[in-house]
Amino acid sequence: MRAHTTKSTHKSSNRTTQRASPKATRTKKNISEDVILLLTEDHKKVQKIFKDFAKSKDKMDEETKEQMVRTCCQELTVHTTVEEEIFYPAMREALGASDLMEEAAIEHDSAKQLISQLQNMRPDDERYDATFKVLGEYVNHHIKEEQDKMFPKAKKAKLDMLSLAEEVVRRKEELLGEETDETRQGLMS
Numbered sequence: 001m002r003a004h005t006t007k008s009t010h011k012s013s014n015r016t017t018q019r020a021s022p023k024a025t026r027t028k029k030n031i032s033e034d035v036i037l038l039l040t041e042d043h044k045k046v047q048k049i050f051k052d053f054a055k056s057k058d059k060m061d062e063e064t065k066e067q068m069v070r071t072c073c074q075e076l077t078v079h080t081t082v083e084e085e086i087f088y089p090a091m092r093e094a095l096g097a098s099d100l101m102e103e104a105a106i107e108h109d110s111a112k113q114l115i116s117q118l119q120n121m122r123p124d125d126e127r128y129d130a131t132f133k134v135l136g137e138y139v140n141h142h143i144k145e146e147q148d149k150m151f152p153k154a155k156k157a158k159l160d161m162l163s164l165a166e167e168v169v170r171r172k173e174e175l176l177g178e179e180t181d182e183t184r185q186g187l188m189s
């Protein structure tokens with residue numbers, strides 16, 4: 001059974017059917033319209049941070065370094081959360097038991113462990129740069145698996161990319177709002 005096929009009964013599907021030509025919008029590659037484009041944009045964003053960090057880490061002060069690592073970890077945390085809550089369950093439903101999805105979950109867990117280590121480290125820790133570098137290597141491998149193997153399977157399974165994209169956008173807004181609240185509380189305490 002596929003919950004996210006093109007005939008999805010998702011509650012926001014009315015919005016998509018009201019559009020005059022969703023297909024035309026999609027050919028313009030509007031990233032807010034397609035879950036795969038949204039997730040790929042996130043991938044590009046973190047890959048750029050890892051690249052910039054590797055290039056400039058020796059010229060950066062500790063504060064800039066920490067800010068860069070914090071931004072990247074926040075992006076990754078929000079991204080993995082929406083994948084785990086929205087995209088992966090839809091994939092699991094479409095594919096059934098799948099080694100690919102189990103591997104992806106394990107890769108997320110490994111990334112989370114390194115993120116948590118980084119969050120408990122200071123930029124002057126001798127392992128700080130190396131931990132961020134290894135996180136980048138893990139993440140790059142994982143992104144390649146998603147883009148080369150998982151996303152083609154999602155397209156083939158005809159998931160409802162538009163409904164999933166709407167759910168992802170909504171959840172990301174919520175998560176980013178929560179993070180802002182936590183930061184605010186942290187600053188006030």
Ligand SMILES: [Fe+2]
Binds near residue numbers: 080083104108142
């Ligand atoms: Fe992922």
Ligand SMILES: [Fe+2]
Binds near residue numbers: 039043079
């Ligand atoms: Fe991803």
